[in-house]
Amino acid sequence: MSSVDSNQEHLSQSDPSPSPNSSSSFELIDMDVSSLYEPVSSHWFYCKVIDSKEIWIPFNSDDSQQLEEAHGSGKECNERVVPTDGGRYDVHLGERMRYAVYWDEPPSEVRRCTWFYKGDKDNKYVPYSESFSQVLEETYMLAVTLDEWKKKLESPNREIIVLHNPKLMVHYQPVAGSDEWGSTSTEQGRPRSVKRGVENIPVDIHCGEPLQIDHLVFVVHGIGPACDLRFRSIVQCVNDFRNVSLNLLRTHFKKAQENQQIGRVEFLPVNWHSPLHSTGVDVDLQRITLPSINRLRHFTNDTILDVFFYNSPTYCQTIVDTVASEMNRIYTLFLQRNPDFKGGVSIAGHSLGSLILFDILTNQKDSFGDIDSEKGSLGTIEDQGDVPTLEEDLKKLQLSEFSPVFEKEKVDKAALALCTEKDLQEMGIPLGPRKKILNHFRTRKNSMGVNRPATSASEVNSPKENGDYLDVGIGQVSVKYPRLNYKPEIFFAFGSPIGMFLTVRGLRRIDPNYKFPTCKGFFNIYHPFDPVAYRIEPMVAPEIEFEPMLIPHHKGRKRMHLELREGFTRMSMDLKNNLLGSLRMAWKSFTRAPYPALQASETAEETEAEPESSSEKSSGLCLGSSDSSHPEVNTEETPVEVKEDLPINVGMLNGGQRIDYVLQEKPIESFNEYLFALQSHLCY
Numbered sequence: 255m256s257s258v259d260s261n262q263e264h265l266s267q268s269d270p271s272p273s274p275n276s277s278s279s280f281e282l283i284d285m286d287v288s289s290l291y292e293p294v295s296s297h298w299f300y301c302k303v304i305d306s307k308e309i310w311i312p313f314n315s316d317d318s319q320q321l322e323e324a325h326g327s328g329k330e331c332n333e334r335v336v337p338t339d340g341g342r343y344d345v346h347l348g349e350r351m352r353y354a355v356y357w358d359e360p361p362s363e364v365r366r367c368t369w370f371y372k373g374d375k376d377n378k379y380v381p382y383s384e385s386f387s388q389v390l391e392e393t394y395m396l397a398v399t400l401d402e403w404k405k406k407l408e409s410p411n412r413e414i415i416v417l418h419n420p421k422l423m424v425h426y427q428p429v430a431g432s433d434e435w436g437s438t439s440t441e442q443g444r445p446r447s448v449k450r451g452v453e454n455i456p457v458d459i460h461c462g463e464p465l466q467i468d469h470l471v472f473v474v475h476g477i478g479p480a481c482d483l484r485f486r487s488i489v490q491c492v493n494d495f496r497n498v499s500l501n502l503l504r505t506h507f508k509k510a511q512e513n514q515q516i517g518r519v520e521f522l523p524v525n526w527h528s529p530l531h532s533t534g535v536d537v538d539l540q541r542i543t544l545p546s547i548n549r550l551r552h553f554t555n556d557t558i559l560d561v562f563f564y565n566s567p568t569y570c571q572t573i574v575d576t577v578a579s580e581m582n583r584i585y586t587l588f589l590q591r592n593p594d595f596k597g598g599v600s601i602a603g604h605s606l607g608s609l610i611l612f613d614i615l616t617n618q619k620d621s622f623g624d625i626d627s628e629k630g631s632l633g634t635i636e637d638q639g640d641v642p643t644l645e646e647d648l649k650k651l652q653l654s655e656f657s658p659v660f661e662k663e664k665v666d667k668a669a670l671a672l673c674t675e676k677d678l679q680e681m682g683i684p685l686g687p688r689k690k691i692l693n694h695f696r697t698r699k700n701s702m703g704v705n706r707p708a709t710s711a712s713e714v715n716s717p718k719e720n721g722d723y724l725d726v727g728i729g730q731v732s733v734k735y736p737r738l739n740y741k742p743e744i745f746f747a748f749g750s751p752i753g754m755f756l757t758v759r760g761l762r763r764i765d766p767n768y769k770f771p772t773c774k775g776f777f778n779i780y781h782p783f784d785p786v787a788y789r790i791e792p793m794v795a796p797e798i799e800f801e802p803m804l805i806p807h808h809k810g811r812k813r814m815h816l817e818l819r820e821g822f823t824r825m826s827m828d829l830k831n832n833l834l835g836s837l838r839m840a841w842k843s844f845t846r847a848p849y850p851a852l853q854a855s856e857t858a859e860e861t862e863a864e865p866e867s868s869s870e871k872s873s874g875l876c877l878g879s880s881d882s883s884h885p886e887v888n889t890e891e892t893p894v895e896v897k898e899d900l901p902i903n904v905g906m907l908n909g910g911q912r913i914d915y916v917l918q919e920k921p922i923e924s925f926n927e928y929l930f931a932l933q934s935h936l937c938y
Contacts, residue, residue, distance in 0.1 A: 316462025
């Protein structure tokens, strides 16, 4: 408290004149400051609200430089819109707000920051407002130029900032207290450090992302709104996924990236949970939900019931329509914002999301022709000839007077097909015309023959067999599966229950010749302890038992505990084989007849023992022995050799390549599988 009291004494004194002979503790700090003033360098930050706390996060260096250049471009800078974060966000300079481009997210405040003070709780530095930062900078400039310090300022929040010297600037936050009579008195709290310039605060500023995008990946989430144990949304988890990808590019492909031989992979989230639960089904469920164990029942309604929703024809149609339309919408918007994009598109799904994508892919039609010529088209790709325009449709419905309304809102035919009744109401369309428009597009969508229908109920009850195999589409809910505007190159399934669902639907085996109509590759990736994940390859080749492919660690080889486990296994097998060989030789010596009785048969036994011992030394396998007293040696080792030599045919689902890939568990996870089971499903 002594330091605070001394600081308050200095604040109570008003001494505007310089005091070069002062022996104050503030002036004993390095005062060798040049009288030349250097302007402060600014950096741009944006504010994120996390757990009801405001956290200021710096833009990467490239984005901050672009914002600074746009800010200094002249009078029209307030009308500028600057894309940031790889084009996923737009910053409106005039509003000082940051908006998400591809998904719904509350806008965040943007600030050009030069002065900072240390926060209350987390010791992170918080930027001052732009106007007050300018006041601080002007005061600092006068103090440096005139060498007059101990400047005291009052912030708009009635907080006091004192500039003692360039090395020591403090911020006092008033603490209001009340005495026993109820009167309030303002006291100064603990001083907090003030810093000038972003280079003087501990903050990580990353370099920008490569401008070139080589590949686009859509990521579809599983059940519930949360995607990991920290209950983060799909947007936050995909952001982490993207950051991991960028870090791997910098560490594993550094030279190729520096030579601009490769770009980056863009990952964009696809959210279907919010549209599903905005249909009013939550209100219906709440009316029939029991009041006991309220939190558990809410978790069940919001998460686990998504599996049952997908098995309902009504809500399954909503889910597949949402996923397909969202991917088509984002893909069209992505091409508009990246007209030079020439890369491919892949899709990835986690848990139930992988099953949704699997069903959509199995119901696609390979009749695009040259899909590259249709990249810029909007809405659903249609197989019909002349399609009437929006004006013609409105004229047919006797609603031509509403054409100017749609032209003003820039709504074309494809956009109108995606509009809901609420959207039409917000545009000022009366109730009668709204119903006519919605009924017209709903009827037209159902009558179009562009979507491949699922297997009918009769086909589910009596499966159609094709030789020894069953059709892949068996057991799917009878809905109309939408068509994608592109051909995915690879389908990644993370922690996927596809194998289980296909089995429950009555599919015993997948035809090795089957492949997706529009997708060339399929990778089923899972954690070894994931309770939701199932394999696919045994459904293609059930007669062969083989392990999945082990994904190598990004630093190379296997994790140490896996190598130790394999080493101990090999060592135990060697000891076992050597022990069995020694016991067998000892048994033969013990049961051998007396020496004179051997005579001619001695040479035969010796010649029989020699090839046996040599084969044991070379391969550790007991081959060619016809002795009935050792059958366990032959039956135990022979299948290993046969299994290694057999070729593995996993069908054409992944172009003839392996499908199942398993991750390496962490060393701590290997101690107890059950303890980390839930975490392993949310680790992808």
